Amino acid sequence: QVQLVESGGGSVQAGGSLRLSCAVSGYAHSNICMAWFRQVPGKEREGVAAINADGTTSYADSVKGRFTISKDNANNTLYLQMNRLKPEDTAMYYCAADHAEQWVGLGTDFGYWGQGTQVTVSS
Numbered sequence: 001q002v003q004l005v006e007s008g009g010g011s012v013q014a015g016g017s018l019r020l021s022c023a024v025s026g027y028a029h030s031n032i033c034m035a036w037f038r039q040v041p042g043k044e045r046e047g048v049a050a051i052n053a054d055g056t057t058s059y060a061d062s063v064k065g066r067f068t069i070s071k072d073n074a075n076n077t078l079y080l081q082m083n084r085l086k087p088e089d090t091a092m093y094y095c096a097a098d099h100a101e102q103w104v105g106l107g108t109d110f111g112y113w114g115q116g117t118q119v120t121v122s123s
Helices: none
Strands: 003-007 010-013 018-025 032-039 046-051 057-059 067-072 077-082 091-099 117-122
Touching (some): 018 032, 018 091, 032 067, 032 077, 046 077, 057 067
Parallel strands (some): 010 117
Antiparallel strands (some): 018 077, 032 091, 046 057, 067 077, 091 117
């Protein structure tokens, strides 16, 4: 059974940085595609960044040049480095995963989800 546990959220001022982590268990990290999504209450969930087993990445336009997704296969951990944060980045951030053959970038129908970690950016 695949389990995803996010950490690293918190409160930061605009212009600051945070790094989110997602620990993966129950599946070979090298054979899965993964992503970060975010959601604000009352709004649809939004794909932020995704990475395939081969390292191919995909980003939402709103975060390109500011966020970087990466993974550490040895430690089964996914990361999201968030720089130059803006108040509009405030959301609950979720880690998602699925089998690598399902990959279609941020449009992948991810079947495994974490519980989320809150990111709050103040102006």
